[in-house]
Amino acid sequence: MPRILVIEDDEKMREALVQTLLKLGHEVAFEPNGRAGLERAAQWLPELVITDLIMPEKEGLETIVDLRRGHPAVRIIAISGGGRLSNSDFLDVAAKLGAQGTLAKPFTRDELKAAIAAVLA
Amino acid sequence: MPAARVLPESSEPKLDPSPLEQALQARRELESELVRTQRNLAARVAARTAALRTTNEKLYNEILERRKAERALRAAERKYRGFFENAAEGAYQSSAEGQYLSVNPALARLYGYATPGEMMASVGNIAEEIYLDPEMRRRFRDQIERDGEVRDLEYQVRQRGGRVLWISENARVARNRRGKVLYYEGTIRDITRSKEAEAEAARLEQQLLQAQKMEAVGTLASGIAHDFNNILGAIVGYAELAQDDLAPDQRGFGFINDLLAATQRAKQLVRQILAFSRQDPPAREVVRLGTVVREVAALLRATLPTTIAIGLELEEEDDRTVADPVQLHQVLLNLGTNASHAMRERGGRLAFRLEGVELGGGGRPRLGALAPGRYLRLQVSDTGQGIPPEIIRRIFEPFFTTKPVGEGSGLGLSVVDGIVRNHGGEIQVESTLGAGTTFSIYLAPHRPAP
Numbered sequence: 001m002p003r004i005l006v007i008e009d010d011e012k013m014r015e016a017l018v019q020t021l022l023k024l025g026h027e028v029a030f031e032p033n034g035r036a037g038l039e040r041a042a043q044w045l046p047e048l049v050i051t052d053l054i055m056p057e058k059e060g061l062e063t064i065v066d067l068r069r070g071h072p073a074v075r076i077i078a079i080s081g082g083g084r085l086s087n088s089d090f091l092d093v094a095a096k097l098g099a100q101g102t103l104a105k106p107f108t109r110d111e112l113k114a115a116i117a118a119v120l121a
Numbered sequence: 122m123p124a125a126r127v128l129p130e131s132s133e134p135k136l137d138p139s140p141l142e143q144a145l146q147a148r149r150e151l152e153s154e155l156v157r158t159q160r161n162l163a164a165r166v167a168a169r170t171a172a173l174r175t176t177n178e179k180l181y182n183e184i185l186e187r188r189k190a191e192r193a194l195r196a197a198e199r200k201y202r203g204f205f206e207n208a209a210e211g212a213y214q215s216s217a218e219g220q221y222l223s224v225n226p227a228l229a230r231l232y233g234y235a236t237p238g239e240m241m242a243s244v245g246n247i248a249e250e251i252y253l254d255p256e257m258r259r260r261f262r263d264q265i266e267r268d269g270e271v272r273d274l275e276y277q278v279r280q281r282g283g284r285v286l287w288i289s290e291n292a293r294v295a296r297n298r299r300g301k302v303l304y305y306e307g308t309i310r311d312i313t314r315s316k317e318a319e320a321e322a323a324r325l326e327q328q329l330l331q332a333q334k335m336e337a338v339g340t341l342a343s344g345i346a347h348d349f350n351n352i353l354g355a356i357v358g359y360a361e362l363a364q365d366d367l368a369p370d371q372r373g374f375g376f377i378n379d380l381l382a383a384t385q386r387a388k389q390l391v392r393q394i395l396a397f398s399r400q401d402p403p404a405r406e407v408v409r410l411g412t413v414v415r416e417v418a419a420l421l422r423a424t425l426p427t428t429i430a431i432g433l434e435l436e437e438e439d440d441r442t443v444a445d446p447v448q449l450h451q452v453l454l455n456l457g458t459n460a461s462h463a464m465r466e467r468g469g470r471l472a473f474r475l476e477g478v479e480l481g482g483g484g485r486p487r488l489g490a491l492a493p494g495r496y497l498r499l500q501v502s503d504t505g506q507g508i509p510p511e512i513i514r515r516i517f518e519p520f521f522t523t524k525p526v527g528e529g530s531g532l533g534l535s536v537v538d539g540i541v542r543n544h545g546g547e548i549q550v551e552s553t554l555g556a557g558t559t560f561s562i563y564l565a566p567h568r569p570a571p
Contacts, residue, residue, distance in 0.1 A: 010348075010351040010352075010354075010355070012351075012352070012355035012359075013351045013352075013354045013355045013358070015355070015358075016354065016355045016357075016358025016359045016362065017354070019358065019359075019362050020358050020362060023362065023365060079354075080347075080350075081346065081347040081349070081350025081351045081353075081354065082343065082346040082347050082350060082391075104350075105350040105351060105354040106350055106353035106354040106356070106357040106384060106388055107354065107357070108357060108361065108381075109358075109361045
């Protein structure tokens with residue numbers, strides 16, 4: 001099963017997501033922001049990063065750009081609850097910057113499974 | 122002068138006066154009397170002549186005065202005539218019953234006639250042929266007969282040819298000494314332009330207000346949407362994790378399904394709120410309205426109770442418009458769902474009607490901000506309970522809802538309104554309590570480049 005790094009600042013959202021991924025049988029690590037996430041990615045070398053977009057310290061779009069530069073092989077799924085622009089706008093930008101998958105929050109386990117399967121295929 | 126005179130008899134008897142002397146004496150007396158009388162007469166003639174001269178002078182002066190007055194009167198009338206004939210404002214005299222006694226050329230022109238004569242011959246009854254609302258004439262008469270005048274009375278009149286004007290009138294009533302009304306007279310000014318400008322200003326203000334409200338909602342929405350979706354994400358995640366520990370036949374499993382269904386509704390609500398904050402224009406493609414209607418009708422058929430019949434009347438063959446099909450779906454689904462709510466007690470008929478209509482130009486009524494021309498009109502009608510008149514103006518306001526707490530966010534119709542306006546269209550509503558409601562959406566037809 002692939003190693004998945006979760007970068008998400010909302011604690012409850014992060015916990016639920018990590019628990020779900022563990023349940024699905026993945027090996028999981030998590031960080032609360034982009035900077036910590038990039039450090040962890042450099043050491044732990046995950047196959048997949050699931051990252052939130054609007055976060056303190058280092059937000060998701062920048063994190064995606066740095067991940068693509070430092071770890072070209074890593075797969076990325078961007079997740080977002082929307083913000084100043086509408087939901088799809090941020091996720092569209094994330095996709096343009098190199099995220100292979102996007103999920104608008106809230107998403108179900110089935111949607112998550114389908115997205116993971118699609119980017120790792 | 123007397124012809125004979127009786128002489129007084131002497132008081133002292135004289136002795137033996139001769140008859141000759143007596144005659145002489147009498148003659149002397151007569152002569153002196155005559156002289157006195159002549160003097161008297163001359164004085165009286167002189168006096169009478171002087172009196173006559175004075176009278177003559179007076180008469181002459183009076184004639185002069187009168188001539189002067191007549192001249193002044195003629196000049197005044199000429200002046201008044203000129204004023205009446207050449208005034209830029211319309212002026213008239215009319216009977217209290219509503220027949221014109223005179224009108225000036227300006228009024229004739231204003232009301233669409235070539236000459237005052239033509240207007241006088243054509244208009245038999247002011248209340249019915251000039252006033253747009255004959256009831257207004259009654260109010261005009263009440264006021265002018267009570268106060269003696271009306272000042273700056275504004276009302277609508279119908280021009281020959283049907284065009285409606287706004288006018289402002291000043292008028293007074295003329296009465297005879299016994300107080301009987303002789304006629305009304307007044308001046309009339311065309312204020313159509315300023316009235317239209319006022320209405321336009323009010324409409325723009327209303328639009329601005331609505332836009333500000335939408336903006337506030339949008340700001341609020343985007344502010345909370347992010348956090349709210351994170352919370353919903355955690356709820357969905359934990360709910361599904363909890364379900365992992367339960368067998369599908371356990372009661373808790375079903376409860377969690379209900380919980381997940383509720384989060385789906387919350388998710389939809391956030392999406393709806395976010396629709397406000399979307400800054401970029403929606404997708405634009407050529408859409409066949411009839412196709413969208415059929416799709417939505419099929420979707421509603423699958424979800425609405427069988428007590429509600431769905432009818433389609435798609436008359437317009439060229440039903441193409443340029444729109445965001447997803448948003449049009451949302452509009453029709455929203456209106457259809459509202460309609461079904463209005464009929465859920467007793468059932469009824471939900472009808473979608475599509476037809477081409479001409480708006481504005483050639484005396485046809487204009488609609489909102491729409492330019493005159495051909496439009497596609499899509500109507501969604503129900504036979505439900507109707508919307509009370511006191512709230513019908515507010516139904517497009519964000520957060521305005523008549524549904525019980527938890528059943529409606531009050532965003533549905535404001536989203537519908539926002540979408541239709543974003544498409545350059547108009548939406549109107551007509552409703553009769555107990556009979557039903559019809560929403561009419563006007564969209565410009567697609568015109569392919571030649």
